[in-house]
Amino acid sequence: MRYGAEDDDLERSTTNVMAFGLVLMLAFILVFPLYRILEPANREEARATQVASLAHEGENLWGFNCASCHGETGLGGIGPALNSKEFLQAASDEQIELIVAVGVPGSAMGAYSQDFAGPLTSAQIRALSTYLRSLEDEAPSNPNWRAGAPAEATADSGDDTAAADDSE
Ligand code: HEC
Numbered sequence: 001m002r003y004g005a006e007d008d009d010l011e012r013s014t015t016n017v018m019a020f021g022l023v024l025m026l027a028f029i030l031v032f033p034l035y036r037i038l039e040p041a042n043r044e045e046a047r048a049t050q051v052a053s054l055a056h057e058g059e060n061l062w063g064f065n066c067a068s069c070h071g072e073t074g075l076g077g078i079g080p081a082l083n084s085k086e087f088l089q090a091a092s093d094e095q096i097e098l099i100v101a102v103g104v105p106g107s108a109m110g111a112y113s114q115d116f117a118g119p120l121t122s123a124q125i126r127a128l129s130t131y132l133r134s135l136e137d138e139a140p141s142n143p144n145w146r147a148g149a150p151a152e153a154t155a156d157s158g159d160d161t162a163a164a165d166d167s168e
Helices: 003-065 085-090 093-102 122-134 159-164
Strands: none
Touching: 003 122, 093 122
């Protein structure tokens, strides 16, 4: 019986396992804060990408469904100018979505939600409000947005000139 020798082996392997465990624990201790620092940035980036792609979808929907009345770039036409700093500051996304969904009774503004016999899903309406919101930073000042296009943009033939005149 050579207990002594076996104890030596056992002790060596126990020490090895403990050292390994310690290294692993230190690695976790270091990695978790790193994860906590990097993860919000990743999520923020993913969110920005998502918003950009939703806005892009909204822009396409805008061209088909809204541009004829509100102008190709939203500067207004027979309908209000929605690409207006004042409008976008005054209206929340929820308000915009609600108006688009149910329409404005007694006006040319129809109900676009499929729930109200319109053509669009609520996801598409969300895309449209995301598109309009994406215009806010660069939106020209137009406090009379309900009057449609501002004077210089309405000049004669409408939307194309409006887009070109997009100064401040
Ligand atoms: C046939 C013309 C027409 C089309 C197409 C149209 N609108 Fe309108 N829209 C109007 C008119 C007119 C008003 C003003 C209604 C009122 O208040 O009398 C209006 C009002 C609005 C308002 C409220 C603006 C405010 O000043 O409060 C929003 C938001 C809006 N439209 C979004 C859209 C979106 C998004 C689309 C495309 C899905 C769209 N509209 C398509 C004519 C139109």
